[in-house]
Each structure stands twice: as structure tokens, then as C-alpha cells.
Amino acid sequence: MGINSSLNVKPTGIDGFDTILGGGLPAGWFIALRGGAGVGKTTLAVQYLIEGILKYNDPGLLVTFNEPLAALDAVCRNYGWDLKGLKEMGELAVLDFSSTEMGIMQQASRLREASLDYVTQKIIDEVRRTGVNRLVIDPLNTFSLLFRDLFEIRKELHRVIGILWEEKCTTLAVYENTDDHATNVHNPEFSTEDFLSYGVINLQYMLINSIRERGIEILKMRGLNHSKRIHPFSITDHGIEIDVKNPIVFND
Numbered sequence: 001m002g003i004n005s006s007l008n009v010k011p012t013g014i015d016g017f018d019t020i021l022g023g024g025l026p027a028g029w030f031i032a033l034r035g036g037a038g039v040g041k042t043t044l045a046v047q048y049l050i051e052g053i054l055k056y057n058d059p060g061l062l063v064t065f066n067e068p069l070a071a072l073d074a075v076c077r078n079y080g081w082d083l084k085g086l087k088e089m090g091e092l093a094v095l096d097f098s099s100t101e102m103g104i105m106q107q108a109s110r111l112r113e114a115s116l117d118y119v120t121q122k123i124i125d126e127v128r129r130t131g132v133n134r135l136v137i138d139p140l141n142t143f144s145l146l147f148r149d150l151f152e153i154r155k156e157l158h159r160v161i162g163i164l165w166e167e168k169c170t171t172l173a174v175y176e177n178t179d180d181h182a183t184n185v186h187n188p189e190f191s192t193e194d195f196l197s198y199g200v201i202n203l204q205y206m207l208i209n210s211i212r213e214r215g216i217e218i219l220k221m222r223g224l225n226h227s228k229r230i231h232p233f234s235i236t237d238h239g240i241e242i243d244v245k246n247p248i249v250f251n252d
């Protein structure tokens, strides 16, 4: 028996993504989805939830910190995704910390640990209440921005990751890189959250013959025979489309 057989790999429903992942994402894993601003993290993460609902009748939970649901909903309509409609039908659960909730959190920021617990407990409660198998946290950086004690964040994140594993809730944790456009594609840096994650997916802009291209790379996915290449992808009217056949070749 290979390692893969025990992983319970589930297809995401995003064609090229499943191909380069080597089948899909292992159930219950906490996976970091990283990249600079505008590269396509939110699009891929939301698409993961949408495909779960439409293809597998698998409801999901979206936790949004920066963009209010109304703004996300407006953008997603361009891809033909009706977030509000799916929410009303009970197929998509949403925790929107972007506006009012964030105000509460900032008031509570004097009690940093208490407020970190407040956020993580709300997420865990919602995962348990809804019984979802797919979770997106967009972005996870907010934890580091609001709560400065790195040790507390790591400890709490470790606890949450363990609970999500027990709940068999596969999580895409969006992480926005500070440098917008990765310059050294050969040496992508790892962050604290990466080391806690079972998997790391990197989205990046690359400058190829003076033209910016988007690329996706599976940096880490323990036990999976995933692609080791950087694959070009584009954002279309239907969301993200990955070119699995023509990985990017660098002449170095």
C-alpha cells in the first residue's frame, strides 16, 4: 500500500488544479495558498468552494477578513458565481469579519489572546455547526496583523489545524505575500504558516520576455505525487484555468 491510499484524496473539481495536485486535496488538510496582490488567490479559493457545491453537493464555509461579502459577491458575479444566492440556499456559509465584526475585534485587541480565541472559536463553531468539508480563510495574514505574539498565534493555529483535521474539513488558508511580484522564482521563501501547513501552493507573477504571466506551483504536498513544475494559468470569465501541458521553462 502506498502512502497515497491512506490520504483520502478528494478532487477539488477544478480540472487543471486536480491534475497538477496529483488527484486533489487530502481530506482534512490545512493548506496554505500564497501569492502577491491580484495574482488570483481569492479567485482560486472561492472557485474551490463553488466547485464543491456545484459538482459534489459539498457545502463550504468562506471566512473573509478584508473584503466584505457584498464586494466579493459583486466580483464573483463576473465569473458566474452567485455567492449570495448560494448562501441563501444554505449551501455556502459565510463568516464576514471585514466590517462590523472587525470593529468588535479591534475593541478587544487589548486582550489579544482573548480576541484571537474569539475569532478561531467562531470559525470552529461554524465548521461544527454546518458540518462543511471545505473551508477558506481569506486572508490568514490578519491573524499576524491583529495579534503580534507569534508564539501565541502558532500555538493557536496548531490547535485549530488539529480540530479541522478531526472534523475532516479541508482548508485553503490564503496568505498574501508582502512582495507583490515574486522576483526570484527559484527561491520562494517559507513563512511561519507554511511550516504549520501540510501543503503549500504558490501563485506568482513572473516576468517572461517582458510579459507578466501568472504561474501556479505546488511547493509542498506531503505524500502526494504532485507536479514539481510551475504551470501558467489565466483568469477567465469562468475563473482560473491552468495550463497543465506547458509548464514554464527557465533558461538558467
Ligand SMILES: Nc1ncnc2c1ncn2[C@@H]1O[C@H](COP(=O)(O)OP(=O)(O)O)[C@@H](O)[C@H]1O
Pocket: 035, 036, 037, 038, 039, 040, 041, 042, 043, 044, 078, 079, 235, 236, 237
Ligand atoms: N472576469 C475576469 N477576467 C479576467 N481576469 C479577471 C477577471 N476578474 C478579475 N480578474 C483578474 O483577477 C485579479 C484579482 O484576482 P484575486 O483573486 O482577487 O487576487 P488576490 O486574491 O490574489 O489578490 C484582478 O486583478 C484581475 O486581473
Ligand SMILES: [Mg+2]
Pocket: 041, 042, 043, 138
Ligand atoms: Mg484576495
